[in-house]
Amino acid sequence: MTIQRMDHVGVVVDDLTAAIAFFTELGMELEGEAPVEGRWVDRVVGLDNVRVDIAMMRTPDGHGRLELTKFHTPTAVSAGPENAPANTLGIRRIMFAVDDIEDVLARLRTHGAELVGELERYEDSYRLCYVRGPEGLIIALAEQLG
Incomplete structure (x- = not known):
């Protein structure tokens, strides 16, 4: 069995409004925004008392999507410096x-x-x-x- 497609990439942000504006300026379209919380989310992400706002952005061709997530609880943590260089491990x-x-x-x-x-x-x-x-x-x- 193989994968069907890459559905979207998720990015955790602190300022959801600014991130939406940035990616809209780039040419992406806002598909929708929604608050997400509940025990099912806690179980999926492995955290307790999750409360987030998400915004789903779509490329103009409709094939690429980007999920922007703002954590209200628990507070988002930084994995490194905000201006990490391009050779930092992980998705860059x-x-x-x-x-x-x-x-x-x-x-x-x-x-x-x-x-x-x-x-x-x-x-x-x-x-x-x-x-x-x-x-x-x-x-x-x-x-x-x-």
């Missing part, structure tokens, strides 16, 4: 294909995003960069050339 980035990388960068900067390194060209194929967004999350942007 989510990559998005974009049409106009400089336009996307300019719009994301209005939400506090910063380049991690530089905008670079990879051969004749792509222009790409890493961008640090909300909660120190790194996203990668890639613009296909020609």
Whole structure:
């Protein structure tokens, strides 16, 4: 048996409103928001008295989804420094294909995003960069050339 698909990626955030605004500016669409709590959630995530708000974001093509989660209880914990470098163990980035990388960068900067390194060209194929967004999350942007 194999997997059917990758359904979504989950990201824990402290400021859900700011994270929604950031990913909306990137071009994702808000599918919905909901509070989630109850014994079933406690059992699934292995924590007690879980109370969270979630927002499900969808890519314009409808194939990619991102679940943003704000923990009210128990309080979220940090696994490392907020601005951890790109070589930190664990999930470090989510990559998005974009049409106009400089336009996307300019719009994301209005939400506090910063380049991690530089905008670079990879051969004749792509222009790409890493961008640090909300909660120190790194996203990668890639613009296909020609």
